Amino acid sequence: MPAEPKKPVTLKDVATATGVHFSTVSRALNPATRNLVKPQIAARILETARTLGYRPNSLASSLRTKRSGVVGVVVPDMASLLFPPILEGIEHNLLKEGYMTIVANSANDPQRHRLILAGMMERQVDGLIIASATLRDPILDEWLQGPAPMVLMNRTDEFGRAPAVLSDDIKGIGLAVHHLAGLGHRRIGHIAGPASLSTGAARLNGFLLACAELSIPEAQRPVVTSAAFSREEGRRACITLLAQNPDLTAIVAANDMIALGCYDVFAQQGLVCPRDISITGYNDSPFMDVVSPPLSTVRIHQRDMGLEASRLLLARIGGQDMPGDVLLRPQFVARQSTAAP
Amino acid sequence: MPAEPKKPVTLKDVATATGVHFSTVSRALNPATRNLVKPQIAARILETARTLGYRPNSLASSLRTKRSGVVGVVVPDMASLLFPPILEGIEHNLLKEGYMTIVANSANDPQRHRLILAGMMERQVDGLIIASATLRDPILDEWLQGPAPMVLMNRTDEFGRAPAVLSDDIKGIGLAVHHLAGLGHRRIGHIAGPASLSTGAARLNGFLLACAELSIPEAQRPVVTSAAFSREEGRRACITLLAQNPDLTAIVAANDMIALGCYDVFAQQGLVCPRDISITGYNDSPFMDVVSPPLSTVRIHQRDMGLEASRLLLARIGGQDMPGDVLLRPQFVARQSTAAP
DNA sequence: AAAATCGATACAAACGTTTGTAGAACCTCA
DNA sequence: TGAGGTTCTACAAACGTTTGTATCGATTTT
Secondary structure, three states: OOOOOOOOOOHHHHHHHHOOOHHHHHHHHOOOOHHHOOHHHHHHHHHHHHHHOOOOOHHHHHHHHOOOOEEEEEEOOOOOOOHHHHHHHHHHHHHHOOOEEEEEEOOOOHHHHHHHHHHHHHOOOOEEEEOOOOOOOHHHHHHHOOOOOEEEEOOOOOOOOOOEEEEOHHHHHHHHHHHHHHHOOOOEEEEEOOOOOHHHHHHHHHHHHHHHHOOOOHHHOOEEEOOOOOHHHHHHHHHHHHHHOOOOOEEEEOOHHHHHHHHHHHHHHOOOOOOOOEEEEEEOOOOOOOEOOOOEEEEOOHHHHHHHHHHHHHHHHOOOOOOOOEEEOOEEEOOOOOOOO | OOOOOOOOOOHHHHHHHHOOOHHHHHHHHOOOOHHHOOHHHHHHHHHHHHHHOOOOOHHHHHHHHOOOOEEEEEEOOOOOOOHHHHHHHHHHHHHHOOOEEEEEEOOOOHHHHHHHHHHHHHOOOOEEEEOOOOOOOHHHHHHHOOOOOEEEEOOOOOOOOOOEEEEOHHHHHHHHHHHHHHHOOOOEEEEEOOOOOHHHHHHHHHHHHHHHHOOOOHHHOOEEEOOOOOHHHHHHHHHHHHHHOOOOOEEEEOOHHHHHHHHHHHHHHOOOOOOOOEEEEEEOOOOOOOEOOOOEEEEOOHHHHHHHHHHHHHHHHOOOOOOOOEEEOOEEEOOOOOOOO
């Protein structure tokens, strides 16, 4: 019966209990150095360590080895539908390799962002995954030269100063626009995300590009920018867009939340989707298949994004410097929010 | 221009740069001990620390002080709709107090759960919030006597061995049953969650209790147990329930995911909700107002649960031992998935 | 038989802090 | 002037590891 003692058991405790020096215990307990100690003794050490309930103290070992076995992940909004599957993927990959994950929520607040990064660096994280970058992010500068490798996720910065794992937003929005055009739409509005975020900017570019390809005249592809990737701001932007362009037959929203905001406006203005107006989202967030009407959207494999980001980070921690970014292929999912005009 | 040096700056570095002993630097940098050093010198120290870009090493300080400033949070499913807002609340409260949060996903896998707890304890977390407890959880035993205070969240264990923050499930399900009864339903089925989880068990009890209060005969309140709180398992359970009780007019699902699984079955069997059958969920997960039909459900304030759990934990870390659990008051939200039979 | 080699273990330093204590300088006051 | 205080700073130990080096038998080599 291993009654847990008040004072934690240390290497020295199991050393004296076994009658050897504690450095020997250290080697015996570490599989990589176990061969340096006589098998007989090693066995005795393992045994007493077990009965004493020895637990290594990572702080001490990290202090010595300079590797904490912890990585930091910063997301802009932990409670959004987008990030949980991503986080799950990250945590899955990292735990497998023996790392644990500190998660923090920047809430798009620069001061908080700073605080978080400082806290993570003080805690000597071995690496960072940042999903909260803005296009021109002064906060990144402060740590790019730091000892912890960094990878960006979902959003990148203007100069690609760190490797990033991204959805191919330009292509993705293109899929949506072409889908709508294929249904016969020629008056398509875009509700863009904030221009300060790479996702907002890239999707806007993708929209304009696709419209150009399809020779949709400028007057028939109005754009309104939403102040945030949120349902509320999507609502506001949609009201503006519809007021200025009553003849629109379709809307390409920069993400699913904005699309849901549009749903609210449709309901309020008595517009039936897709009969009166079509709309597409972006991300294929969980449960977009069960909203009413089920949302046609651009799927990005969120868990894969997390897996990929953590894989990239682990590689960088291991010293392999990956050049360039990872672009995840998006995929259009047609549901019932789009129909012929 | 604070060019980041290759070797991190330590107390000693700023000490020699200022011409004082490094212990003096330590005191000067710590607001609590700054009064021990002459203001003039303290100012000089702060200044050189700033220009050198000094960053404290938490590992070293934690090793000495035995407080890591990190707490661990274990959830059963990070990607579910339920936990992200809870996590956000926890992280919010903890960061405010200077703690950072290690999050891990047990995926309901005992072995993984063990690994996670061991990893967190090795990293000397100051406390633990466990949302992944089962009713009889041997894993908890291993750490209950440990140095890190623990609070349970969402689920509790059979004996209440640690303080818990819970939704009042019995009352909550009661609200749903009474709502349905008020609409005239007298044949109400329950799809229960796993009996090994306190949420599954408590909600089943609440259901039976409420039916007893309303004198609904046993034959008219059938129960089927879902193997998990998931849409897929909810689907399976619903098929069974409907097959065995074709005359049911309402279903009380143990949570929203199970209810969504029922939606799938309804669609498949041509049942129109709420015309042919009513259904209630539990949790009021995000976006349950936008599914079709909008789901009537029992709301629990998820962020509050996180806030409360972290508050409780901080109190315990601070040495105040809270007796008893926190029961959050649930609230019924009537939407369009329920109507008179 | 002395020297060289080797395997196993003990010793000690280091990682970067915090904090108790010793000591030095200065002041106060009789 | 010198005893007794105050302030401030330096010294040193400790936290629990990892890891380079020294030591010490035992074995092998010449």
